[in-house]
Amino acid sequence: MSIPKEPRQLMINLMYLVLTALLALNVSNEILNAFKTLSVSIDKSNQSIELKTNEVYQQIIENMNAPGQTEKVRPYKEKADEVVKKSDEMVKYLDQWKRRIVMEAGGYSHTDSTMPDKMDNIDATTLLLVEKKGGDTLRNRILAMREFLLQQINQADTAAMSKSMPLAIKPADKNEHNPKADWNVENFEHMPAIAALALFSKFQNDVRASQQLIINKLFQEAHLKDIKFDTIGAVALPTTSYALEGQKIEASIMLAAFNKANKPEVKLMGGGGSTKPPVNGVVPWETVAKGTGLQTVRGQIVLKTEGEPIIRDWKFEYMVGTTGASMQLDKMNVFYIGVDNPVTVAAAGYSVEDVSLDIPGATVRDSSAKGHFIIRTDNAKTGTKVQVNIKAKTKEGAKTVGTMEVRVKRIPDPVAKVGGSAGGPMEAAKFRIQIAPAALLENFDFDAKFKIIAFQYSALPKGRDIVGPFNTENRAVGCRFTDNANIKKAVESARPGDKIFIENIKAVGPDGQPRTLNSIVLSLY
Structure with missing residues (x-):
C-alpha cells in the first residue's frame, strides 16, 4: 500500500491504525476480565465444596464417639484426618504458587489486593513454570496427591474411583507449537498471569472435589456392616390429626431410615393403643378414639446394633372432637398471637348460622362466610392452651355441642x-x-x-x-x-x-x- 502524500489523508490513516489498536486492546481486556471472573467463581465454589466435605467429616467424628462405635470407626476417622491434612497442605501449596506468579508479574493491584496489577503479563508463568521447570515440581505434587488419596480407600474400589477423581494430569498433545509434548509448555508458556490464577484455582477445586469423594467413601466404608444411615431420629406419623369419638385412628412409628434385616421394637409409654409387627422398618399403631380434646401418645423405639442398642423417644398428638361438632384450623394447628387465625366450624344437626364459638382469653369475630370465624389471642401467653367451646342455638338457648383445646404460640422471629x-x-x-x-x-x-x-x-x-x-x-x-x-x-x-x-x-x-x-x-x- 502506498503512503499518501497529502497530510490530511496521512493523518486519517494514522488515526485508523490507532483506533484498530484500541479495539484490539478492548477485546484483550474483556478476555482478561473473563479470567478474573472465572478465578473468583472457582474460589467461591471451593469454599462451598469444603463446607459440604466438613459436614461429612464431622459426622465421622460424631459416629466414632457414639456408644459402641469407637473401635469400628476409628481407623476410618484417622484416614479422614490425613486426607483433610494433606488436602489443606496441597491447597496452601497452590496458593503459594499463585503468590509467586503475581509477584513475578509485578505485584498485586492497588484496587484489588487479590488480583495482579498486570493481569496480561505473560513472562511470569513462562519463566517460573517453563524455563525454571517449576511445572515439573507442580505436576509431581499433583500426581503424588492423587496417589495418596486413592490409597486411603478399599483397593477394590480404586479403579472406579480413579476414573471419577477430578485431580489428574492430562498428558500434553504433540503439535507444531509443542513438538515434545511438554506438559509445562502446553499449560503455562505465554499464559497471562490472571489466566494462571484461574488455572491454579481450578487445581484447588480438583483437590477439594477429590477430597470430598474420598471422605464420602470413607464414611460409607465405616458403615458397610452397620445400619445404612448416620442420623437417627424417631418419627411418629398419625393418619389423621382430628377425629370424632368412636372413629379409628392409625399411625406409623418409624426411624427416618432403616435396615430391613434389623427390625425395631416399639414400646408404648402412654396414650393407649397397640402396635403390630414391623414391616420394612415401619411399626403400625392403632387405637379407637375416645374422650374429647387433645390426646398424646408417647413411647420409645429400640434398634439393635453391633454395639449398644439405639433408643429414641417419640410422641405425637391428635385431636378428638365430639359427634356433635368439629372445628378446623384453616392455616396452622395452633393459634398465633397477634394475627388473625381463621377457623371453620360445623355442628351436626344444626344450621351453620346457629353455630358460634366461645373462647375464654381470646376474641372471636365472624368472618365473611357462614361457619367461618377469626380468632385473636393477643393477650395469651405462648406455650399455653385455650379451650374452644363450640355452641349452637336451640329452643332452650345456647348449648355447648363440642369442646377442644388449642395451643397458643408466638409468631416466629423474622x-x-x-x-x-x-x-x-x-x-x-x-x-x-x-x-x-x-x-x-x-x-x-x-x-x-x-x-x-x-x-x-x-x-x-x-x-x-x-x-x-x-x-x-x-x-x-x-x-x-x-x-x-x-x-x-x-x-x-x-x-x-x-x-x-x-x-x-x-x-x-x-x-x-x-x-x-x-x-x-x-x-x-
Whole structure:
C-alpha cells in the first residue's frame, strides 16, 4: 500500500491504525476480565465444596464417639484426618504458587489486593513454570496427591474411583507449537498471569472435589456392616390429626431410615393403643378414639446394633372432637398471637348460622362466610392452651355441642436483611442506595409485618480506621439509615473492600413484643 502524500489523508490513516489498536486492546481486556471472573467463581465454589466435605467429616467424628462405635470407626476417622491434612497442605501449596506468579508479574493491584496489577503479563508463568521447570515440581505434587488419596480407600474400589477423581494430569498433545509434548509448555508458556490464577484455582477445586469423594467413601466404608444411615431420629406419623369419638385412628412409628434385616421394637409409654409387627422398618399403631380434646401418645423405639442398642423417644398428638361438632384450623394447628387465625366450624344437626364459638382469653369475630370465624389471642401467653367451646342455638338457648383445646404460640422471629441479603458479599453501589434494614418473615402462612425499631451501625473501611458504632433511637415507626446523620454519611461513603456491621437489631411485630434479630455483616466489592 502506498503512503499518501497529502497530510490530511496521512493523518486519517494514522488515526485508523490507532483506533484498530484500541479495539484490539478492548477485546484483550474483556478476555482478561473473563479470567478474573472465572478465578473468583472457582474460589467461591471451593469454599462451598469444603463446607459440604466438613459436614461429612464431622459426622465421622460424631459416629466414632457414639456408644459402641469407637473401635469400628476409628481407623476410618484417622484416614479422614490425613486426607483433610494433606488436602489443606496441597491447597496452601497452590496458593503459594499463585503468590509467586503475581509477584513475578509485578505485584498485586492497588484496587484489588487479590488480583495482579498486570493481569496480561505473560513472562511470569513462562519463566517460573517453563524455563525454571517449576511445572515439573507442580505436576509431581499433583500426581503424588492423587496417589495418596486413592490409597486411603478399599483397593477394590480404586479403579472406579480413579476414573471419577477430578485431580489428574492430562498428558500434553504433540503439535507444531509443542513438538515434545511438554506438559509445562502446553499449560503455562505465554499464559497471562490472571489466566494462571484461574488455572491454579481450578487445581484447588480438583483437590477439594477429590477430597470430598474420598471422605464420602470413607464414611460409607465405616458403615458397610452397620445400619445404612448416620442420623437417627424417631418419627411418629398419625393418619389423621382430628377425629370424632368412636372413629379409628392409625399411625406409623418409624426411624427416618432403616435396615430391613434389623427390625425395631416399639414400646408404648402412654396414650393407649397397640402396635403390630414391623414391616420394612415401619411399626403400625392403632387405637379407637375416645374422650374429647387433645390426646398424646408417647413411647420409645429400640434398634439393635453391633454395639449398644439405639433408643429414641417419640410422641405425637391428635385431636378428638365430639359427634356433635368439629372445628378446623384453616392455616396452622395452633393459634398465633397477634394475627388473625381463621377457623371453620360445623355442628351436626344444626344450621351453620346457629353455630358460634366461645373462647375464654381470646376474641372471636365472624368472618365473611357462614361457619367461618377469626380468632385473636393477643393477650395469651405462648406455650399455653385455650379451650374452644363450640355452641349452637336451640329452643332452650345456647348449648355447648363440642369442646377442644388449642395451643397458643408466638409468631416466629423474622430475618434481618439489607437489600435482600442477611450477610455476605454485596456490591458497594447497591449498598449505598439502601434505605434501611428490613425484617422479613420467611416460610410463614400469615400476613404478619415487622418493623425494625433500633439498630447499631459500624463499618471497617478498607485501609482506614473503624467508623462507629452509631446507634439509632428506638422509633416505633421504624428506623432508616437517614435517621442518624453519622450513619447516613457512613453509608454514602461506603466503598469496595469495606466491611459493614449492623448489630443489636430490634424489631416489633403484630404481637407488640420486641425481638432481637440476627446481625448483618456485609463485605462490599
